[in-house]
Amino acid sequence: MIKIKYADNYFKRLIGLMFKKDIDYGLLFILKYGSSVHTSFMRFVIDVYFLDENKVIVDKKTLKPWRYYKTDKKARYILETKENELNSEIGEKLDFL
Structure with missing residues (x-):
């Protein structure tokens, strides 16, 4: 289980995780x-x-x-976490409020 922060306004979506040295949460984009x-x-x-x-x-x-990725799947949410923080795989359902 990890803490979730929401990128729920223009500025938070624009900045995302840029310039951060480290995080202890996941960032969720709707x-x-x-x-x-x-x-x-x-x-x-x-x-x-x-x-x-x-x-x-x-x-x-x-x-x-310095990478870019575009999925070919239809997504409603994007969750960004530190590498290996969540350890979930394709097909798993996540629960967040």
Whole structure:
């Protein structure tokens, strides 16, 4: 179980995890359109989980700093965590409020 912070406004979505030295939480994005992420200006490796409307993981990608990834799966949420923090796999359902 990890603490979740929501990227629930424009500024939080824009900045995301950029410039952070370390985190002890996951950052959740609720998507309105698009399913891509970048790790520009990031200082550590992250795991990115793409979840559908039922909160089931449909794609997962580990990204080093300065990378870009766009999933071909339909996602409603994106959860970013430190690498190996969550250890969940495609097909698992996550529970968050």
